[in-house]
Amino acid sequence: MSNRKVSHIGVAVVEYQRRFLVGIRNGDSPLAGYHEFPGGKCHTGEPSSACAARECREEAGLEVIPVHNLLSVQHSYDHAELDLDFWLCRPADASDELFKQTLHGFHWIPAAELPELSFPAANSAIVELLVKQYASE
Numbered sequence: 001m002s003n004r005k006v007s008h009i010g011v012a013v014v015e016y017q018r019r020f021l022v023g024i025r026n027g028d029s030p031l032a033g034y035h036e037f038p039g040g041k042c043h044t045g046e047p048s049s050a051c052a053a054r055e056c057r058e059e060a061g062l063e064v065i066p067v068h069n070l071l072s073v074q075h076s077y078d079h080a081e082l083d084l085d086f087w088l089c090r091p092a093d094a095s096d097e098l099f100k101q102t103l104h105g106f107h108w109i110p111a112a113e114l115p116e117l118s119f120p121a122a123n124s125a126i127v128e129l130l131v132k133q134y135a136s137e
C-alpha cells in the first residue's frame, strides 16, 4: 500500500434519454486526451454529490440534480490515488432543447457507444454498468 494522499472525486454521470454527457480531458490535465464525465476534486467538507453537480455546472454549463450513487471506485494512477464516486444525475431542465445546447465540448453519447471511447482505467466498471442498464431497450 502506498502512503500517498487520497483525493475524493465527484463524477456526474448525466443521463437523458439513454445518452450520457461526455467530454475530452484538456491538454494540461492528468489523463489529457481521455474521455471523461464531468467531475473533479471535492472541496473540503463537500459531499461528492454536490461536487459532481458543481463540476458539471463549471465544466459543461449544465445544471443537474444528483439522483443516486451508481458506483464508488478506488484507483491508483501514477499521478494520484483516487476515490471516485460516480453519481447518476439528471438535467434540472429536461427537454430535447438540451441536445441543441452548446455544452463547452461535452456531447450526448448513447450508452451503446460508451465502450468505443477512451475512458481512464478507473471508468471500466461504470461503463460496463451503464451499458448493461441503458444500452438495451
Ligand SMILES: Nc1nc2c([nH]c(=O)n2[C@H]2C[C@H](O)[C@@H](COP(=O)(O)OP(=O)(O)OP(=O)(O)O)O2)c(=O)[nH]1
Residues within 6 Å of the ligand: 009, 011, 029, 030, 031, 035, 036, 037, 038, 039, 040, 041, 042, 080, 082, 084, 120, 121, 122, 123
Ligand atoms: N472528471 C473526471 N475525472 C475522472 C474520470 N475518470 C477518472 O479516472 N478521473 C480522474 C482524472 C483526475 O485524476 C481526477 C479528476 O480530477 P481533476 O484533476 O479533473 O479535478 P479538478 O478539475 O478538481 O482539478 P484541478 O485541475 O482543479 O486540480 O479523476 C471521469 O470520468 N471524469
